Amino acid sequence: MKNNTVQYKNKKKISEPVIRRLPRYRRYLGELMKDGVERISSGKLSEMMGYTASQIRQDLNNFGAFGQQGYGYKVDFLYEQIGKIMGLDKEYSMVIVGFGRLGQAIAGYIDQYEKQFRITGIFDLPDKVEDIEFKDAYVADMDSIKDFCSRHKVDMALLTVPRSEAQHACDTVCEAGIKGIWNFTSVDLKIPEDVHCENVHMSDSLHELSYHLKDK
């Protein structure tokens, strides 16, 4: 059957909750590095992050033994390892579909903070493209996506089109062979099995917030 999950240490599958915690570990380790901290124990990390020390050790040991008994973890080493686990030691080519304010904001964010993701192409409506410029990215209307992807290796597509265009844009990038979708459209997309989609459903998050506030 389908099994496109990444497996470590004799095909043990990594659970989603673990994967979701990885970026947070890396974030805290990055902070510690900035503060000049060289080593950290699972106990100290536990205090900082609010996970149990046990969970932290369990999580990390899904991927290998990165610590040293009696000492703890070397901060910079662990930071780097987690980066590798998440594939952040590689470069990725990304196209943006829909370059409104949200697309522009995210493009700026990536350019500033996520340099291993290179924005190689930007696609929007025909009457918008003439006003678009972003670094050395190729800019064209959406009909050109397939052609562009056939000429360049593209790893992922950022979707920031209006809701009504979302599924169509998604279909287009999937047909173009792109295997990763970063979806900001607030629509649940139908995708082929071999494509991975990460959703940033802003409204879901807002509604969770209102849930928690409603009786305050």
Added chain:
Amino acid sequence: MKNNTVQYKNKKKISEPVIRRLPRYRRYLGELMKDGVERISSGKLSEMMGYTASQIRQDLNNFGAFGQQGYGYKVDFLYEQIGKIMGLDKEYSMVIVGFGRLGQAIAGYIDQYEKQFRITGIFDLPDKVEDIEFKDAYVADMDSIKDFCSRHKVDMALLTVPRSEAQHACDTVCEAGIKGIWNFTSVDLKIPEDVHCENVHMSDSLHELSYHLKDK
């Protein structure tokens, strides 16, 4: 239907996984309404959404008995009930802290799709405020947040400031008495116990995507 008021069955605590699924239920029900579908069974919803029918019934029954044996659920009724559960039948007053491209994009989004959230105040650096206008929102520099909140009831603050300003902005809105934070800063904020914070960590989501793509 034995229970058409949204009343939680005696203080049973609702787990986070359940809460996170609520917006998605509502989204699918909204789609069904648009398609003119009047009733739906947990089995059909299961096919659409990929949750088990059992889980769907369990989730809903945390909040009440909304269905009818032998019939299923009335789509519009269930949609409305879930909205109430999430507090979407109320109005909320929101201030925005940091009105760069991201803040503007989200403001536009809320204005278009999330009308029960009213943007009442926008705060940014002193040299930025003169160029800012958004509907009837009050615009001022960040030092005025506390004062504004003392004069108006403000339910939540959207934080879209740069990382370096995030904790300070957070402290300010907390001191001003705001109990809900919608955090887009990619920083893990330290907040008082009685404040609820929803994080939209875009980079975490991007890194999860790269995790899933790295071996493709």
Added chain:
DNA sequence: TAGATTGTTAATCGATTAACAATC
């Protein structure tokens, strides 16, 4: 009434926490 489907209890599964031997 017969069929469908819920609401709910019971069983299972998976994730988290605890415990501790290994070892730096």
Added chain:
DNA sequence: TAGATTGTTAATCGATTAACAATC
């Protein structure tokens, strides 16, 4: 060596799934 802390196995807890009686 003694103390600290990991890596890992075992126990617990909570969430998901299955089963089925209730009932529309």
